[in-house]
Amino acid sequence: MQLPPLARAHLGAEPTDLYLGPRRIAFFVPDLPARTPDEWVKGPPEALREKAAAGFARKHGVSADELTVRDGFLGVEVPGKDLRSVLPDALAALVRGLTFAKAMRWPGVDFRFPRPVRWLLAKLDGETVGVSLAGVPSGGVSYGRRFDDGAIEIPSAQAYVDALREHGVDPDRATRMMHISAGLDALGAWSDPGHVLDEVVYLVESPRVQAGEFHEKYLQLPNRVVVTTMQSHQRYFPLAGNRFAFVANGGDPDVVRAGNERVLRGRLEDAAFTFERDVSVGIDELAGRLGSITFFADAGSYGDKTERVARLVDRLGGGDASREAARLAKADQASELVREFPELEGHIGAEYARLAGYPEAVCAGIEEQYLPESAHGPLPQTETGRILAAADRIDTLNVAFELGHQPTGSRDPFGLRRAAIGLCRLATEGGLRLPLSLLGEDVRDFVEERYENLLDVPVEYVRAARRARADDLGRVAEIARTLATLDRANLERIHTVFTRAQNITAKADGIGEALRTELLVEEAEREVATTLDEVSAALEGAEAVEAQVHAADRLAEPLERFFQDVLVMADDRDIRANRLRLLRDVRDTIEASLGDLSQIPL
Amino acid sequence: MRPRNYQEMLAALQQFWSDYGCVILTPYHTEVAAGTMNPATFLRCLGAAPWKTYYLEPSIRPMDGRYGENPFRFQQFLQGQAILKPAPDDILDVYFESLAALGIDLAKHDLRLVEDDWEQPTLGAWGLGWEVWLDGMEITQWTYFQQLGGFEVEVVPAEITYGLDRLSMFLFDKESVLDVEWAPGVIWGDVYRENERQFSAYNFEAAPTDVLTRRFTEYEQEAADLLERALLLPAYDQVLKANHAFNLLDARGALSVTERAAYIARVRTLARRVAEAYVGEEREAA
Numbered sequence: 018m019q020l021p022p023l024a025r026a027h028l029g030a031e032p033t034d035l036y037l038g039p040r041r042i043a044f045f046v047p048d049l050p051a052r053t054p055d056e057w058v059k060g061p062p063e064a065l066r067e068k069a070a071a072g073f074a075r076k077h078g079v080s081a082d083e084l085t086v087r088d089g090f091l092g093v094e095v096p097g098k099d100l101r102s103v104l105p106d107a108l109a110a111l112v113r114g115l116t117f118a119k120a121m122r123w124p125g126v127d128f129r130f131p132r133p134v135r136w137l138l139a140k141l142d143g144e145t146v147g148v149s150l151a152g153v154p155s156g157g158v159s160y161g162r163r164f165d166d167g168a169i170e171i172p173s174a175q176a177y178v179d180a181l182r183e184h185g186v187d188p189d190r191a192t193r194m195m196h197i198s199a200g201l202d203a204l205g206a207w208s209d210p211g212h213v214l215d216e217v218v219y220l221v222e223s224p225r226v227q228a229g230e231f232h233e234k235y236l237q238l239p240n241r242v243v244v245t246t247m248q249s250h251q252r253y254f255p256l257a258g259n260r261f262a263f264v265a266n267g268g269d270p271d272v273v274r275a276g277n278e279r280v281l282r283g284r285l286e287d288a289a290f291t292f293e294r295d296v297s298v299g300i301d302e303l304a305g306r307l308g309s310i311t312f313f314a315d316a317g318s319y320g321d322k323t324e325r326v327a328r329l330v331d332r333l334g335g336g337d338a339s340r341e342a343a344r345l346a347k348a349d350q351a352s353e354l355v356r357e358f359p360e361l362e363g364h365i366g367a368e369y370a371r372l373a374g375y376p377e378a379v380c381a382g383i384e385e386q387y388l389p390e391s392a393h394g395p396l397p398q399t400e401t402g403r404i405l406a407a408a409d410r411i412d413t414l415n416v417a418f419e420l421g422h423q424p425t426g427s428r429d430p431f432g433l434r435r436a437a438i439g440l441c442r443l444a445t446e447g448g449l450r451l452p453l454s455l456l457g458e459d460v461r462d463f464v465e466e467r468y469e470n471l472l473d474v475p476v477e478y479v480r481a482a483r484r485a486r487a488d489d490l491g492r493v494a495e496i497a498r499t500l501a502t503l504d505r506a507n508l509e510r511i512h513t514v515f516t517r518a519q520n521i522t523a524k525a526d527g528i529g530e531a532l533r534t535e536l537l538v539e540e541a542e543r544e545v546a547t548t549l550d551e552v553s554a555a556l557e558g559a560e561a562v563e564a565q566v567h568a569a570d571r572l573a574e575p576l577e578r579f580f581q582d583v584l585v586m587a588d589d590r591d592i593r594a595n596r597l598r599l600l601r602d603v604r605d606t607i608e609a610s611l612g613d614l615s616q617i618p619l
Numbered sequence: 620m621r622p623r624n625y626q627e628m629l630a631a632l633q634q635f636w637s638d639y640g641c642v643i644l645t646p647y648h649t650e651v652a653a654g655t656m657n658p659a660t661f662l663r664c665l666g667a668a669p670w671k672t673y674y675l676e677p678s679i680r681p682m683d684g685r686y687g688e689n690p691f692r693f694q695q696f697l698q699g700q701a702i703l704k705p706a707p708d709d710i711l712d713v714y715f716e717s718l719a720a721l722g723i724d725l726a727k728h729d730l731r732l733v734e735d736d737w738e739q740p741t742l743g744a745w746g747l748g749w750e751v752w753l754d755g756m757e758i759t760q761w762t763y764f765q766q767l768g769g770f771e772v773e774v775v776p777a778e779i780t781y782g783l784d785r786l787s788m789f790l791f792d793k794e795s796v797l798d799v800e801w802a803p804g805v806i807w808g809d810v811y812r813e814n815e816r817q818f819s820a821y822n823f824e825a826a827p828t829d830v831l832t833r834r835f836t837e838y839e840q841e842a843a844d845l846l847e848r849a850l851l852l853p854a855y856d857q858v859l860k861a862n863h864a865f866n867l868l869d870a871r872g873a874l875s876v877t878e879r880a881a882y883i884a885r886v887r888t889l890a891r892r893v894a895e896a897y898v899g900e901e902r903e904a905a
Contacts (some may be wrong), residue, residue, distance in 0.1 A: 108634065119748040123775045124705035132763075164715075220731060267729050273755075277754055280755040287689055290690075475902045
């Protein structure tokens with residue numbers, strides 16, 4: 018965070034403890050030096066002594082004779098000051114040095130902060146230190162619970178935390194977290210799928226974990242709806258059955274529980290109402306309304322998207338269940354529940370499909386279409402889910418790129434990187450055959466590039482593999498992996514074949530257009546040509562990359578003999594052209610299957 | 620005395636702010652989506668002149684209509700709007716006193732401030748503030764405006780917006796606003812349920828989109844003409860009418876994402892021009 022370097026700069030030491038809460042930011046710095054360091058302040062160059070020395074000396078309250086010389090510059094020794102005398106300004110400068118994404122002004126105070134600063138407290142051991150910050154009240158007191166206590170005297174810096182704790186306030190995030198977790202554990206099994214705990218720990222300073230109940234009838238709602246309703250706005254924690262946990266910050270426990278239960282009842286009633294309305298419309302009708310819901314600007318409606326995804330599902334080899342799932346996949350975008358809780362998309366669509374009687378395979382597909390949700394999260398379990406997840410991502414990527422929304426280094430508002438990573442994982446881990454012809458040209462490059470971070474191989478192997486003429490996405494990964502795990506000798510052999518052939522032909526002029534067998538006069542070059550034919554056929558016939566490597570390997574010896582016995586740059590122009598052609602063919606044939614091996618540094 | 624019903628709650632809060640020294644105003648005569656859009660807030664918070672006011676504002680958000688069948692959502696709901704400009708140092712404490720004036724014993728309840736920053740793209744406005752939660756229920760939106768109509772505010776005000784319907788649920792222990800007693804023998808539903816039903820039907824089904832589209836352009840044109848004639852207050856009325864027309868078109872589902880963004884930009888441009896005119900006039904007068 019920002020405080021350590023600021024503390025070092027303004028105070029000469031770094032904090033050991035940081036306290037953050039909804040009402041205060043505090044830090045503790047041990048072992049501050051009692052005096053600031055002596056300083057030698059640099060002045061004008063010695064060469065300018067006549068002109069500049071007097072003014073500089075005067076500015077620092079000394080005579081020109083008292084200046085000393087270092088490294089060709091005049092300067093003055095400024096002794097360190099007592100810490101007490103510099104702290105008011107140093108602390109003010111430190112606070113001013115904090116920067117925030119959003120800060121505000123407020124009347125009477127001339128600096129910006131995320132919210133109005135109402136008091137400042139600074140203690141140097143037992144001594145109160147005033148902070149001169151733009152008129153904000155500064156002293157030796159803090160404030161605890163709003164409605165129970167007034168000002169709290171802080172006897173010393175060391176006693177800060179204890180003094181606050183005695184008044185029921187804990188400024189330390191870690192302690193609050195422990196307390197809250199323990200409180201939740203004591204209530205039984207609890208969950209936090211929405212990850213609200215990290216926020217809740219900063220919403221309270223006097224945490225008290227409590228449990229409440231809601232009417233069992235709401236358990237008839239899909240579990241996700243109940244959980245989302247609880248967590249999304251209210252930041253509650255689901256317990257088993259019709260119980261929930263919340264963290265209070267004060268008040269009478271019974272009164273507070275009753276209030277929270279009432280709020281939750283209202284929200285569950287709202288969710289149930291919305292859910293009922295969606296169900297009475299039904300998923301088929303919802304799907305029919307997608308024509309009027311925009312996918313995103315200039316990209317047509319969700320109805321259009323559905324049609325495109327359905328076509329992609331076909332080309333990915335999806336069966337009836339996948340096609341049906343594609344037709345219904347986005348229907349819940351027209352639902353009121355998703356409008357209210359976007360995070361329910363997919364899940365609630367699956368539920369509506371179930372209630373309409375669609376087979377489980379279709380529903381599972383709808384539910385799983387947004388997986389994986391993160392770079393390491395689980396993939397869809399069903400084939401329908403995988404095909405749909407892939408089709409959806411392919412479409413989004415193609416459309417976004419076509420509209421010019423390629424992600425830049427820092428901006429990726431449509432989550433295209435995540436989508437591309439998902440595609441890569443679906444191809445490798447998910448075993449889905451993803452024809453690269455389905456991706457736009459730019460999209461293909463972008464997606465393949467994700468493998469550089471995703472695969473556990475050095476990036477050069479991915480870069481090499483990307484140059485192969487792979488048909489499907491998973492192949493690129495397979496090539497990269499196979500090359501990376503080849504035994505060294507094997508790799509070196511085919512690497513040599515490739516790079517030798519490449520290097521000679523790279524800069525040469527006059528490469529023949531096509532190989533002319535009648536010009537192959539030497540035994541060695543005929544052997545290369547024959548072997549190349551066999552290897553070519555073998556490469557095409559081979560399924561596994563490993564088999565292709567073995568095939569390519571057969572060129573090693575013939576090529577070795579070729580370079581020994583044959584002069585590529587023959588005097589005869591036609592023969593030279595033909596030999597270059599032969600080598601170029603060797604190179605291109607290998608690249609088509611195994612990629613640009615010259616990318617691999619050996 | 621602790622209010623016993625909805626209208627006593629309204630009276631108690633108004634009395635509190637009147638005692639504090641606020642100018643008690645009436646709701647505006649044109650549809651607004653929030654008390655913030657009332658010129659008593661939007662315009663008065665520009666410029667350097669101090670200002671303290673409190674007023675009720677029936678706020679109209681066509682999208683939120685649920686035909687009076689939902690206990691929680693209405694296309695018209697009541698806000699209590701307080702503006703304190705400049706924001707006093709102890710303004711939070713004053714707000715807590717206003718809750719005490721409603722009979723709320725804050726030591727008994729869990730009151731907390733939850734970070735929430737406010738933004739209104741049609742007005743070119745934003746501010747930083749909180750939701751105020753009472754035992755888990757949001758009862759007030761609190762904002763320190765930083766920018767209005769594209770202008771940085773000269774004097775930072777505190778805007779306190781009470782969600783009066785929510786507050787009434789809290790005060791009178793009801794699960795639905797519809798059940799809150801408005802006056803002896805009359806509940807909120809008696810007053811407004813039919814209103815909700817008919818206006819939801821209007822907003823979602825009956826509002827004529829082609830007429831609204833035409834009207835938007837007419838309001839826009841009239842606003843521009845009035846600004847030329849230095850009649851910025853009537854011009855601002857046209858901006859509000861245009862904004863409401865846009866909200867209706869949105870509720871009817873007549874706008875694509877691109878169109879929505881375009882309409883918002885048009886309203887924002889008008890709001891900006893009104894703000895500019897207001898600040899300019901204030902400067903000249905000074």
